[in-house]
Amino acid sequence: MAIGVISDIHGSLQRFIKAYDFLKDTEFILCAGDVLYHGPRNPLPEGYDPAGLAKYLKSIKQKIYIARGNCDAEVDETFLGIPFFSPFFLTEYRGKKLMVVHDFEKLKENYLELADIVIHGHSHVWQIEKFSNCILLNPGSPSLPKGFEPVPTIAIIDRDIKIIDIVTGNVVKTVGDLRKE
Template sequence: MKLMFISDIHGSLHWLKRALEKYAEEKPDGLVILGDFMYHGPRNPLPEGYDPQGVAKELNAYKRHITAVRGNCDAEVDQMLLDFPMMGDYTQIWYEGRRIYVTHGHGFSIENLPELNEGDIFIQGHTHVPVADIKEGIYVLNPGSISLPKENNPNSYAVLEGGEFTVKSFTGESVKSIRIS
């Protein structure tokens, strides 16, 4: 199974379209979105191509492929525009016999992990900073942000395939990776 992860769209139709181009190239079995769909929030600048309604329309075309969680900038009114569930604070996916705990990162986070078993995978967005590491026997991952990266990181997304989690820039460079063994 191959999964693609994106986070922190923040209403950028420009960067969402770039991510969906990568989705078409990567050909994953599913797209996992880690929250912050349509709004940039008061602490962030307006992202390139800011168009929340356009983001909703574009995502709805992929509704059968998306698994999603709510971010701290998402509200109930956003769910009214989206044709797939996205209001859960977390979800769990089973991948090659492992649990993947999926959340935005403003509740449970890499610094505040939920109760997980050794070898489980925890993935969050929220910080806009890519992570591929292991902490207390738990794989901790973050694909970074497609629209508003921080700490001099590139706009990025991630792919999990064949036991390898890789954060990639939109120019195709590997930003971070870790073998899930």
């Protein structure tokens, strides 16, 4: 079974519901932070409803593991009833070590030795690339995408890693067979 990866939801219930169409059959969900609020630098995302999003997140079937983002407050953790891990969260999937952190730039370089895949957010720009001895994965943002061609995205990790456009359902990028790496 696959795992879902999301980041930078920023309180958009509408966009999370759309993203959840792709995440609903995953074993669990990893979130790289910025769950309920948009922060002072971001515009209000379409479908902004932090209270509705919190209620929806409490109702989903999978466990969700969240690395605290710069827009996440302690009260969010209490309100959701889901722990926020800081500065990162570690887990394992199919023999691969995964680390989830919000802002990759604040991660100490020696931490990279702890993981095969480092999942991060903060930039709102999707990314899959080799870095040092690991794969860097940023699922982008379903709510406030940024970059050259801003596309609302999430990621799915199964035998490969896919970045998915939640509006069209198209796979934006795939990185090979994780069994071989």
